Amino acid sequence: MSTTAVLVVDMQNGFLHPEGSLARAGMGLPDAEPVIRATEALLARARGAGLPVFYSRHVISAGGPEMSPRWRAAAAPAFAVEPRMLSHGSWDARILDRLAPAADEVVIDKNRYDAFLYTGLEDALRALGVERLLVAGVLTNVCVESTVRGALERRFEVAVAGDATAAYEGFRAPSLAAMSALFATVAPWSELLPSPDAERTMA
Structure with a gap:
């Protein structure tokens, strides 16, 4: 597991918090809480x-x-209720408190769907010798899938924690199926990152 890293994609107030821009515009993600x-x-x-x-x-x-x-x-309703939707330095753009990064964890800002595009993410991963990514986040069919495809093209092995991703109704399952077919291993997070006790049992 020493070459594995976890990548949490866009788990921000604007996307997930009940007071975030999407929820206030009536565009909240239906499965946010379990995710x-x-x-x-x-x-x-x-x-x-x-x-x-x-x-x-x-x-x-x-x-x-x-x-x-x-x-x-598509985002016009959210901009109408929150003109600073996902803006630099805004509360809306902050990582959800419940999932907040620890002091030593890297946060990469992006303005494209693919977290590798025009960012330092690949360099940061390579510096730690990371070869395998375990990805969670939102939206499954947009930034998660785009980032998974970008990771594969950069020769990372990729796994997606399907139960730790969210999308609007009708989009999540097809996206997970597409990623599973060609781009990544897709499974519940607990199967991708088993507990030490489970690993000892399997051994």
Whole structure:
């Protein structure tokens, strides 16, 4: 497990908190709470095993000039209730307190779906000798899948904790199936990161 790291993708107030921009606009993720709980458990297991944990955080400038026209249009209701949606330095852009990074854990800011694109994520992983990524986060079919594809193209082995990802209805299962077919091992987090007792039992 020494070459494995956990990557938590965009688990931010704007996406997951009941007072975040998406929830206030009536666009909250339907399965957010169980996904948050699964990610809490995954982080506890990973930290207990001494695995490095990385976070990505999606941040944009006021008004979202980095966003594609289609994404900006889809996000219009959220901008209407929170003009600083995911803006640099805003509460909306902060990692959810329940999943907050420890003081020594790396947070990568990004403004594209793929957490590797135009960021220092790959260099940070390579510096620690990471070869395998265990990915959790939101949205399953957008930033998680884009990042998983980016990781594979950079020759990382990738696993996705399916129960620690969230998306809107109708998108999560097809995205997990697509990733499982070609890009990653997809399973519940507890199967991807078994407890030390389970490992001893299997041995």
